[in-house]
Amino acid sequence: MLSNKQRWDKNYSEGVKVEDGIINYLTGKGWDLLERPEGKHPEWDIKVGNDKGRVETIEIKGDYTVYPNVVFEFWHNGKPSGIATSKADWYMIYFVKTNELFTVKRSQVLEMFMTHPELWTLRKVNNPSTEIETLTYGLSKENIKRIAFYKKVEI
Secondary structure (H helix, E strand, O other): OOOHHHHHHHHHHHHHHHHHHHHHHHHHOOOEEEEOOOOOOOOOOEEEEOOOOOEEEEEEEEEOOOOOEEEEEEEEOOEEOHHHOOOOOEEEEEEOOOOEEEEEEHHHHHHHHHHOHHHEEEEEEEEOOOOEEEEEEEEEHHHHOOOOEEEEOOO
16 A cells, blocks of 8 residues: 555656646647746646737646546645635646546636536545545536537547
């Protein structure tokens, strides 16, 4: 069994691979990487810009499951976290095993959470070794397609 640090290191490494793939995908679409903050909890993962002067901040999430839901973290270790505190303009969620990419405005996710709570599924995750609780909410892939750009793409 992996220790908490080993699990964090593994998840971080997998996340960096997905971020690298998304960056390559976006630069191939004409976006320039302007900034990629270092550290454990940046307000967003990357800042990109294009030749028309448009600048966007993006939170990138890699999902290695085949679950039918897109999951967003809202609460961790007794305080708001994840999408509730992110400063990113956009979320890009990539499902590694199915090559599905969802690109959605953070504000639209929060609006759907507030206006359609019946569409969301709560999941509490408790880490028994640290007694830390994380609250996530899942939205079916079909429902998120109502507000997200969807593409099958290998990154």
